[in-house]
Amino acid sequence: MDRPMNLFKTVAAVLIAAVAITATPAMAAGGGAKHPRSGGFSFEGPFGRFDQGQLQRGYKVYREVCASCHGMNLLSFRTLGERGGPFWDPHAENAAANRYVRALAAEVQVADIDTETGEAIMRPATPADRFPNPYPNATAGAAANGGAFPPDLSVMAKARHDGANYIYSLLTGYVPAPAGLQINPGQYYNPYMAGDMTPFWTGDPSHVPPGGFIAMPPPLADGQVTYDDGTAQTVDQYSKDVAAFIAWASEPHQVQRKQAGVGVMIFLLLFLGLTYASYRRIWKGVAH
Amino acid sequence: MALENESVAADQGDPNDKDPNRRDFIHIAAGAAAVGAGVMAAWPLVNQMNPAADTLALSTIEFDTSKVLEGMQVVIKWQGKPVFVRNRTAAELQRVRAEGAVGSPAEPDSARTKAGHEAILVVIGSCTHLGCVPTFNAGDFGGWFCPCHGSHYDASGRIRKGPAPLNLVVPDYEFTAGSTVRIG
Amino acid sequence: MSDHESTYVPKTGIERWLDSRLPIVRFGADYMSLPTPRNLNYWWTFGAILMVCLITQIVTGVVLAMHYTPNVAMAFDSVERIMRDVPGGWLIRYVHANGASMFFIAVYIHMLRGLYYGSYKAPREIIWILGCLIFFLMIATAFLGYVLPWGQMSFWGAEVITNLIGAIPMVGEPILIWLRGGPAIDNATLNRFFSLHYLLPFVILGVVVLHLWALHTAGQNNPVGVLIPKERTAKDTLPFHPYYTVKDGVAIILFMMMFAFFVFFMPNALGHADNYIPANPLQTPAHIVPEWYMLPFYAILRAIPDKFGGVVAMFAAIGILFVLPWLDTSKVRSMRYRPTMKIFFVIFVLVGMGLGWCGAQLPDAPVVPGMASFVLLDGELNSYLWLTRLFTAYYFAFFLFIMPIVGLRETPLPVPASVSEPVLSGGATPAAAVAQAEKKG
Numbered sequence: 001m002d003r004p005m006n007l008f009k010t011v012a013a014v015l016i017a018a019v020a021i022t023a024t025p026a027m028a029a030g031g032g033a034k035h036p037r038s039g040g041f042s043f044e045g046p047f048g049r050f051d052q053g054q055l056q057r058g059y060k061v062y063r064e065v066c067a068s069c070h071g072m073n074l075l076s077f078r079t080l081g082e083r084g085g086p087f088w089d090p091h092a093e094n095a096a097a098n099r100y101v102r103a104l105a106a107e108v109q110v111a112d113i114d115t116e117t118g119e120a121i122m123r124p125a126t127p128a129d130r131f132p133n134p135y136p137n138a139t140a141g142a143a144a145n146g147g148a149f150p151p152d153l154s155v156m157a158k159a160r161h162d163g164a165n166y167i168y169s170l171l172t173g174y175v176p177a178p179a180g181l182q183i184n185p186g187q188y189y190n191p192y193m194a195g196d197m198t199p200f201w202t203g204d205p206s207h208v209p210p211g212g213f214i215a216m217p218p219p220l221a222d223g224q225v226t227y228d229d230g231t232a233q234t235v236d237q238y239s240k241d242v243a244a245f246i247a248w249a250s251e252p253h254q255v256q257r258k259q260a261g262v263g264v265m266i267f268l269l270l271f272l273g274l275t276y277a278s279y280r281r282i283w284k285g286v287a288h
Numbered sequence: 289m290a291l292e293n294e295s296v297a298a299d300q301g302d303p304n305d306k307d308p309n310r311r312d313f314i315h316i317a318a319g320a321a322a323v324g325a326g327v328m329a330a331w332p333l334v335n336q337m338n339p340a341a342d343t344l345a346l347s348t349i350e351f352d353t354s355k356v357l358e359g360m361q362v363v364i365k366w367q368g369k370p371v372f373v374r375n376r377t378a379a380e381l382q383r384v385r386a387e388g389a390v391g392s393p394a395e396p397d398s399a400r401t402k403a404g405h406e407a408i409l410v411v412i413g414s415c416t417h418l419g420c421v422p423t424f425n426a427g428d429f430g431g432w433f434c435p436c437h438g439s440h441y442d443a444s445g446r447i448r449k450g451p452a453p454l455n456l457v458v459p460d461y462e463f464t465a466g467s468t469v470r471i472g
Numbered sequence: 473m474s475d476h477e478s479t480y481v482p483k484t485g486i487e488r489w490l491d492s493r494l495p496i497v498r499f500g501a502d503y504m505s506l507p508t509p510r511n512l513n514y515w516w517t518f519g520a521i522l523m524v525c526l527i528t529q530i531v532t533g534v535v536l537a538m539h540y541t542p543n544v545a546m547a548f549d550s551v552e553r554i555m556r557d558v559p560g561g562w563l564i565r566y567v568h569a570n571g572a573s574m575f576f577i578a579v580y581i582h583m584l585r586g587l588y589y590g591s592y593k594a595p596r597e598i599i600w601i602l603g604c605l606i607f608f609l610m611i612a613t614a615f616l617g618y619v620l621p622w623g624q625m626s627f628w629g630a631e632v633i634t635n636l637i638g639a640i641p642m643v644g645e646p647i648l649i650w651l652r653g654g655p656a657i658d659n660a661t662l663n664r665f666f667s668l669h670y671l672l673p674f675v676i677l678g679v680v681v682l683h684l685w686a687l688h689t690a691g692q693n694n695p696v697g698v699l700i701p702k703e704r705t706a707k708d709t710l711p712f713h714p715y716y717t718v719k720d721g722v723a724i725i726l727f728m729m730m731f732a733f734f735v736f737f738m739p740n741a742l743g744h745a746d747n748y749i750p751a752n753p754l755q756t757p758a759h760i761v762p763e764w765y766m767l768p769f770y771a772i773l774r775a776i777p778d779k780f781g782g783v784v785a786m787f788a789a790i791g792i793l794f795v796l797p798w799l800d801t802s803k804v805r806s807m808r809y810r811p812t813m814k815i816f817f818v819i820f821v822l823v824g825m826g827l828g829w830c831g832a833q834l835p836d837a838p839v840v841p842g843m844a845s846f847v848l849l850d851g852e853l854n855s856y857l858w859l860t861r862l863f864t865a866y867y868f869a870f871f872l873f874i875m876p877i878v879g880l881r882e883t884p885l886p887v888p889a890s891v892s893e894p895v896l897s898g899g900a901t902p903a904a905a906v907a908q909a910e911k912k913g
Contacts, residue, residue, distance in 0.1 A: 046737050074552050078345045096345055115364075116355070128345035151749075155552065158740060159748035194758065250748075251555065253562045260563070261736020267328070268732060271321045272725045278318040279718045286710065287892070288510045315714075322721070332560040333535055340539075341557040 034173070034191045034210045036165035039240050043164075043247065046258050050248055053229060055086035058245025061225050061238050063108075066153065069145065069216075071133035074154035075249055077105035078127040084255050086245065096127040105129060146186045148215035157243075157250035164247040166192065171239035174218040178209050187213040347472045353408050354467040361424050363413060366471050370413035370421055371459065372432075373469075376443055380430060381407060384444040391446025391455045400444055400458050410461055410469060411445040417452035432456070478502050507709035508716050509694035511891050515589075516692075517723030518582040524724055525575040526680065530673050532568040533617075540620065542666035544659045547622035548750045566739040567731075572614050573742045574731050576765035579607060587796075588817055590805030591693040597797040599690060602683040604793045609676045611766065611790070616669035622662065623747030624757050630657045630665070632760065636773075639780040656753065696891055697805030708891040759834070767831030768824055774835055775857070775864040777850055785864070792871045799871050801879030809885040816874050823866045830860040 042051045059080065062072070080087045081095035092098035105125040110132045114121045125132070134150075135141035142149040157163030169192040177189035180203030195212020198205075220235045227233055231241075248254075349366050353373055356362045361374035376384075384397040401409060413421050420436035427433030428449060429442035439450030446455040461471040480501040482488040491498055539558050541550035554561035583603070586592055592600035619630045634657065638648040653660030691700065700708045710716070734742065742764065746757045762770050772789050776782035792799075807814045833856040838845065845854030852858070 074549065074556065076342065076345065078341070079556065082341070094344075096348060128342070128348075155748045159745055161745050163745075251562075253555070257562060257566075257736055257739070261732065264732050264736060265729065267325070268725060268729045271318075271325060272722070272729065274314065274318040274321050275718065275721045275725055277314045278312075279722050281312055281314055282714050282718050286510070286715070288512075288710075318718075318721075332563050333531060335559045336535055336561055336564055337538065338559045340553070340559065340561075342553065343557075 032196055032208060032210045033194050033212065034169070036162045036169040036192060037172075039165050039168035039243055041164055041240075041244055041247070043244070043255065046262065048258070049255055050084060050244065052086060052088070053231075054241050054244045055248050057225075057227055057229070057231060057237075058241040058243070058248075059086050059104075060227075061220075061242040062153070062245055063104075064225050065219055065238075066242065067131070067134065069134055069141075069150040071135075071152045072131045072154045072249060073133055073152050075131045076127070077101055077108075077125055077129055077131070079249075079252055080104065081127065082252060085248070085252060098127070101127045108132060146215060150216065153246055153249070155250045157247040159250075163250065164243045167243040167246055168239050170214075171220060171242070172236055173211075179203070181209060183213065187215060188217055190214045348470060349472065350464065350468055350470045352468045353405070356408070358407070366412075366459070371471060372409070372411050372413040372424070372445075372456075374409045374411075374424075374443070376407050376409060380443040383430065384442055384446075387442070391442075391444070391448065392453060393455070395444075395446060395455065397444040400446075400455075402461075402463055405463055405467075408469075409443070409445060410458060410471065411456040412459055413456070415439055415452055416447065416454040416456065417450070422456075479505055504711070504713040504717075506688065506712040507700075507705050508712045509692055509700060509891050510708060510710045510715075511694050511696060512692070512716065512719075513695055514719075514723055515581070515585040515695075517720045518578050518585060520720035521578045521724055521727050522575070522582055523680070524727075525571060525578055526673070526676065529568060529571050529575060530677070532564050532571065533670070533673065535564055536568055537670060540666075542620070542663050544622060544662055544751070547620065547662060551621045563735070566735045570731065570734045570739060570742060572617065573734070573763070573765065574727070575610065576614070578727070579610060580765075583607065583793075584821060586693075587820075588807050589693055589695060590697055590800070590802070590807065592797045593800060593802075593805050594797070595690045596686075596693060599683060599686040600797055601794055602679055602686060604790070606676055606679050606683060607793070608790055609672055609679065611769075613669060613672040613676065614763065614765065616665045616672065618763060619662065619665045620669060621747060622751045624749040624751055625744050625747040625760065627657060627751035627753065628756055628760050629762060630661060634661075636783045636786075639783045641780060658753075693805065694891055695806060695808060696888055696893075697808070698887060698890060700891055704890055704892075761832050764828065764832075767829075768827035769831075771827040771831035771860045772864050772867065774831070775860040789867060792868070796871065796875075799875045801876045802882070802884070803879075804884040804887055806887075809887045810878075810882060811885060812882040813874075813878050816870060816878060819866065820870045823863045823870075827860065827863045827867065830856050830863060835860070 042048055042054070062070075078095040078098075078101060079085060081092065081098035081101035082088060085095075087098060087100040087104065089098050089100065092101075095101055105127050108125045108131075109122045110125040110129050112121055112123050113119070133152075135144060138149045156167065160166045170190060173190050173192040174188060175191065177183045180201060181189060181197060182200045182202065183189060189209075189211065190213075191209065191211035193212035193214045196208075197211065198208050200213075201208045220238045222235055223233050225233065225238060227237075231237055251257075347367055349364065351362075351364055351373060353375070356373050356375040358375050359377045359380075361372050363370045363372055365371070381397070389396045398406070400411075401407075415422050415434040415436065417434065417437055417439055420434050422432035422434040422439070422441060424432060427440035429440050431440070431442040431445060431448075433440055434450065434452065437451050439452035440448050441452075441456055442448050444455075445458070447453070459471050461469050464470045478498055478501075480491075480498040482491045482497070487497060490496070536554065539550065539554045539561065541547060551565065554565050556562075558564075586600060586603065615629070615633060619626045634648060634651055637651060638644040640647065649655060651661075652658070653664060694700075744761065744763075746760075749757075761767070769786050769789055773782045773786040776785045802810060802813065804810055807817055835857040836851065836855055838852065838854045839856060839859050840854060843854050845852045847853070848858065850857075
């Protein structure tokens with residue numbers, strides 16, 4: 001019991017148990033939903049990075065398609081130009097001076113108060129502005145969408161288990177409801193959506209279809225958004241790109257975090273080696 | 289573990305030994321790493337108090353100076369501080385020009401304005417003494433008077449009398465288009 | 473070790489001047505030279521690790537409070553602002569959030585170590601009771617802190633846990649309203665939870681000081697479990713510094729590596745995705761679970777079919793730890809010499825983990841899917857409900873029956889006469905062991 005190896009094994013066992021226990025409810029919460037498909041994203045794993053082109057395309061899909069119903073209230077235009085962001089320009093350290101960001105912001109109208117008259121006005125956004133919400137409040141958003149408020153997408157990749165893959169799978173996962181599934185008007189069947197289809201299933205009770213109902217109609221169609229870089233203009237590609245963009249937006253510092261982590265782990269390993277050597281030296285010949 | 293007595297242990301690098309020559313290099317290295325770890329851990333705790341990205345993003349504002357009537361000033365908020373944008377009359381201009389380089393540091397009025405927009409003066413409206421906001425068109429020099437401790441500024445924002453050590457600060461700004469200035 | 477004589481000698485005039493007015497340097501020097509049992513293993517390093525955890529949580533917490541806004545309209549966004557805009561804020565928040573889990577991993581190991589080696593037995597009852605108090609305060613602090621980000625799990629966790637108070641007959645409802653500051657969890661609740669979450673860690677720190685004071689009065693236990701008489705101090709102990717500073721140091725760095733791995737590479741793995749959905753008082757998440765470290769107690773709560781009974785059982789599960797010193801009848805401290813008790817201990821650890829596992833499952837779900845089962849009283853036998861009840865029964869039986877009965881009936885192995893003896897001779901004489909066991913009673 002005196003050896004660090006044993007301690008390490010125990011700690012590792014506790015750690016694995018802890019992760020297993022916490023991971024379980026997350027899977028259980030998915031109910032009968034299908035496990036998300038892998039989008040093969042470049043930013044996965046400890047050394048993963050974002051593909052800047054993909055983030056730019058993802059922003060375009062969000063702006064042209066998603067933004068009409070979904071807000072991203074926690075994002076500011078300046079964030080797009082921060083280090084590691086879709087429009088990061090090494091020549092514009094200050095994101096507010098980034099010409100792409102300024103141009104993208106100016107394309108969007110935001111609400112403001114006229115400083116002289118005090119009246120509500122619309123003006124072109126500046127880099128410091130947040131993304132505008134499509135609806136004045138959640139009630140208005142729900143009323144305009146058959147009672148289902150389109151959720152804000154700012155942290156969506158963190159708010160769902162296996163976030164980026166989930167978003168990719170959901171967007172590409174729309175299939176016609178299987179025969180025997182009772183579906184109400186204004187609802188769509190998606191096997192990746194959380195839910196339980198048992199009450200709506202009239203077929204074989206041992207083969208309840210996976211997934212749930214979603215109020216969002218399939219939002220994407222091939223060729224809907226124009227890509228300037230020659231990337232395929234397909235639903236699959238759009239879904240991947242917008243999932244990557246939302247994954248970045250949910251945690252803009254995640255690549256920086258992982259890079260810092262590699263450095264910290266190397267330092268701790270060296271620190272451990274030195275301290276262990278010091279420990280061996282101090283305890284050398286001391287009976288215990 | 290085989291037992292050896294204390295004297296044997298002492299011979300093999302007693303860590304209590306205060307003589308640095310006998311002290312093992314490895315203990316110094318481990319200690320240095322510990323200090324390094326402490327500094328690395330402390331840095332984020334210090335750094336977090338620096339201005340956040342959203343605060344920095346508000347560091348630039350634009351303002352149309354044609355909104356300021358002659359002889360008046362408009363106070364706008366920039367980085368949480370008041371900025372005076374003053375459109376000076378011909379008489380005021382004449383007076384501050386005639387006085388040449390005065391204030392602290394001694395400056396001519398032309399050093400405090402932009403060419404082509406000489407009537408417009410942009411200064412940060414916080415007294416250089418202890419930060420109060422000086423009163424417009426008051427004091428002995430036709431500029432501002434700080435009610436807190438009695439500093440007198442002229443219409444060029446230069447300190448002329450009282451405890452304030454410096455002229456009112458002219459922020460970094462430029463005329464971007466026509467009469468519009470961008471401050472910051 | 474209270475009779476440890478001070479060996480500090482002030483060298484300079486300034487040191488002598490200070491020493492006669494505020495002997496703080498002497499205090500530190502005496503602490504560093506404290507005679508410590510020479511046979512402490514790595515399980516004893518968790519005390520130092522916990523100290524690091526507490527300081528980490530306090531320091532990062534004070535810093536986070538500089539940016540956090542305790543208001544229902546702004547709390548969620550202010551946490552995300554820390555993650556996005558505050559320089560290095562993401563690191564500080566992730567350290568604080570994962571730090572809570574690390575704190576509990578360490579405290580559970582620390583408590584099980586105390587249980588295994590009999591560190592709660594005379595003369596160390598007060599150390600153990602203060603430790604239980606710290607554990608209880610930690611649970612309260614962690615719960616209050618989990619509410620602050622104001623996500624779905626925060627809100628519904630607060631709702632469910634405060635409702636426990638409402639289960640108290642007669643006075644429950646008025647107390648509940650008083651605690652929440654209204655009929656429902658709202659801004660008043662968030663504000664007071666923030667205030668208390670800031671306060672309690674300093675209370676914990678105060679109790680930790682008492683915990684250490686008691687520890688240094690009674691002296692540290694050790695893996696052999698025998699007391700170190702004064703005349704054997706020189707043979708059986710080592711000065712705390714450098715022997716245990718460096719040993720604790722190695723363990724702390726290992727622990728930090730695990731901590732850093734979570735913070736930098738899987739910072740949200742120990743949390744729940746639903747807590748990134750802003751709190752919505754009108755919609756409960758599909759499946760609510762507390763943080764992993766609360767799961768065993770949450771399972772006990774659900775095992776009892778009566779609402780108030782469940783609350784009583786849950787608090788009793790923690791409360792029983794306080795009287796543990798008087799439930800154990802054994803004269804031998806360390807389970808190293810208690811082969812029967814050792815088996816019950818291992819089962820207890822597994823049951824504790826099993827309770828945690830059960831706490832994360834839906835109570836009605838089958839333990840073995842597809843296995844034939846029948847309804848026993850109020851639920852299928854093949855369900856987590858009945859498994860949880862089985863584990864809960866063992867949890868309480870361990871303290872109430874196994875400890876007192878096994879202590880009286882088992883025959884312990886020979887206990888060495890002193891800490892150094894197993895090292896010196898590789899074993900103990902039975903005569904010495906019996907004598908030692910008698911002496912300790």
